[in-house]
Amino acid sequence: MSRQIGDRAVVLGASMAGLLAARVLADAYTQVTVIDRDELPEASTHRRGVPHGRHLHALLARGQQALEELFPGLTAELVVEGMPAGDLLADARLYFSGHRLRQARTELVLLCVSRPVLEGHVRGRVRALPNVTFFDRCDVVGLATTPDRRRVTGARVLRRDDGSAEELLAADLVIDATGRGSRTPVWLDALGYTPPKQDQVRIGLGYATRTYRLRRDALGGDLLLLHGATPQRPRGGIRDAEPLDDPVPFRFPASVRHRYERLDRFPDGLLVMGDAVCSFNPIYGQGMSVAAVEALTLRRHLERATEPRPRRFFRDIARVVDMPWAIAVGGDLVFPGVQGRRTPKVRLVNAYLARLLAAAAHDASLASAFVRVTGLVARPESLLRPGVALRVLRASLHPAADTRGDLEHRDAARSAMVDLFPVPEHLGPVSAGAGVHNRHAVDHGGPASDSSIRSIHCARHAGAATRSGGPAA
Ligand SMILES: Cc1cc2nc3c(=O)[nH]c(=O)nc-3n(C[C@H](O)[C@H](O)[C@H](O)COP(=O)(O)OP(=O)(O)OC[C@H]3O[C@@H](n4cnc5c(N)ncnc54)[C@H](O)[C@@H]3O)c2cc1C
Numbered sequence: 001m002s003r004q005i006g007d008r009a010v011v012l013g014a015s016m017a018g019l020l021a022a023r024v025l026a027d028a029y030t031q032v033t034v035i036d037r038d039e040l041p042e043a044s045t046h047r048r049g050v051p052h053g054r055h056l057h058a059l060l061a062r063g064q065q066a067l068e069e070l071f072p073g074l075t076a077e078l079v080v081e082g083m084p085a086g087d088l089l090a091d092a093r094l095y096f097s098g099h100r101l102r103q104a105r106t107e108l109v110l111l112c113v114s115r116p117v118l119e120g121h122v123r124g125r126v127r128a129l130p131n132v133t134f135f136d137r138c139d140v141v142g143l144a145t146t147p148d149r150r151r152v153t154g155a156r157v158l159r160r161d162d163g164s165a166e167e168l169l170a171a172d173l174v175i176d177a178t179g180r181g182s183r184t185p186v187w188l189d190a191l192g193y194t195p196p197k198q199d200q201v202r203i204g205l206g207y208a209t210r211t212y213r214l215r216r217d218a219l220g221g222d223l224l225l226l227h228g229a230t231p232q233r234p235r236g237g238i239r240d241a242e243p244l245d246d247p248v249p250f251r252f253p254a255s256v257r258h259r260y261e262r263l264d265r266f267p268d269g270l271l272v273m274g275d276a277v278c279s280f281n282p283i284y285g286q287g288m289s290v291a292a293v294e295a296l297t298l299r300r301h302l303e304r305a306t307e308p309r310p311r312r313f314f315r316d317i318a319r320v321v322d323m324p325w326a327i328a329v330g331g332d333l334v335f336p337g338v339q340g341r342r343t344p345k346v347r348l349v350n351a352y353l354a355r356l357l358a359a360a361a362h363d364a365s366l367a368s369a370f371v372r373v374t375g376l377v378a379r380p381e382s383l384l385r386p387g388v389a390l391r392v393l394r395a396s397l398h399p400a401a402d403t404r405g406d407l408e409h410r411d412a413a414r415s416a417m418v419d420l421f422p423v424p425e426h427l428g429p430v431s432a433g434a435g436v437h438n439r440h441a442v443d444h445g446g447p448a449s450d451s452s453i454r455s456i457h458c459a460r461h462a463g464a465a466t467r468s469g470g471p472a473a
Pocket residue numbers: 012013014015016017018035036037038048049050052055056057058059060138139140141177178179180181207250252273274275276282283284285286287288289291
């Protein structure tokens with residue numbers, strides 16, 4: 001628990017990054033106010049300010065762990081509500097680089113939950129904090145500062161009511177979590193500060209999500225099928241499925257990283273988090289998990305019992321962003337249509353990964369090592385350890401013919417999952433094992449009674465489709 005640092009913190013944006021920031025600020029400020037332009041629903045429904053919420057959102061293993069640290073029991077709560085959960089590798093059919101990874105138990109949680117449902121639950125938890133207040137239907141139009149502009153003293157807001165006038169919300173600390181469209185660079189410029197430089201990787205991604213009714217046994221007992229496309233095998237698909245709605249498109253021209261950590265001058269009393277700092281190519285499913293780890297970083301700064309210093313904070317969250325950014329950019333450069341420098345190191349790493357993934361079709365320990373890295377629980381360098389490299393080399397010298405990577409002892413792995421997220425007593429007599437096997441959700445806003453409805457989405461990536469997949473049972 002952090003010690004009290006100030007009277008009021010104001011969070012701009014009530015999406016994942018803003019809610020998670022509010023969670024940790026509530027331990028350190030007497031009052032936390034969260035502002036959003038949308039009307040924030042009580043239920044877990046789509047909203048305009050988060051158009052990407054209509055698309056399938058993967059929660060990476062590290063994100064699940066970080067959310068659990070911030071909201072103990074959240075995973076069990078979602079499982080009890082019917083979200084399918086299991087083991088990240090034992091219960092998923094993962095295709096990367098054209099190979100199906102061998103299924104094996106990892107002790108990492110695969111939680112299939114739609115974005116509105118996850119955000120709705122997190123919002124519910126934050127709403128329940130006695131010192132957090134939401135101002136919804138309220139646009140943030142700018143910042144207020146001291147006359148010398150060295151300190152931000154609040155946010156200027158305009159309520160979405162007829163005839164309303166601009167108001168000032170005074171704050172000891174303002175956090176910008178307004179996402180990819182954040183105005184902080186523009187506001188900094190207007191205040192006489194240099195805005196951060198941007199790193200951009202132009203990927204020209206076109207994204208579409210559609211909900212289908214699958215054959216009941218389409219995926220056997222598995223929860224997820226993920227087809228990570230390659231330039232040679234750009235598409236994966238489903239057969240015999242009935243579309244239930246129209247495809248929802250989304251264009252994502254570039255991954256963008258604002259280098260706040262490189263600025264020499266920055267006003268006190270202001271921090272930036274989430275997609276406002278870095279918005280990643282969505283096919284890697286990293287954004288929410290990174291926002292959750294950033295919130296834990298903010299908590300560590302608040303535990304020092306002094307106001308977080310922007311430059312130190314930006315330096316620390318740059319470290320959080322480095323790894324997922326490197327994974328995403330490295331992965332994107334496999335596609336010839338993506339612009340960017342393919343250094344010898346990038347070429348070497350990608351060639352090695354292609355061999356590792358071929359070997360991982362048979363070798364559970366390699367498959368497991370790979371999903372730990374993409375799940376952000378292990379560093380990419382772990383894939384270069386001598387023991388791992390030796391297995392890759394051995395498999396490259398003696399390639400096996402069959403690449404299906406089936407799990408031999410699936411049921412044993414499954415039942416072992418029960419221990420991974422104990423259900424708190426107050427949630428009633430439901431075992432997590434039952435949650436894994438019998439409860440299902442759909443990716444269009446909530447649990448459904450029909451377990452065969454599944455959301456599938458596809459991405460076209462610089463001229464080639466790159467991902468199709470979705471929770472399924
Ligand atoms: C197509 C797509 C698919 C994705 N898939 C995944 C995935 O599989 N897994 C994953 O982890 N991440 C995924 N992401 C990324 C993920 O959605 C974000 O990283 C995550 O939502 C955190 O974003 P955020 O809270 O920083 O910003 P956002 O979610 O963009 O929220 C910004 C909030 O600020 C509010 N706001 C903005 N401007 C103002 C203003 N001026 N005044 C008041 N309110 C304002 C908005 O209403 C909104 O609520 C995906 C993104 C896209 C685009």
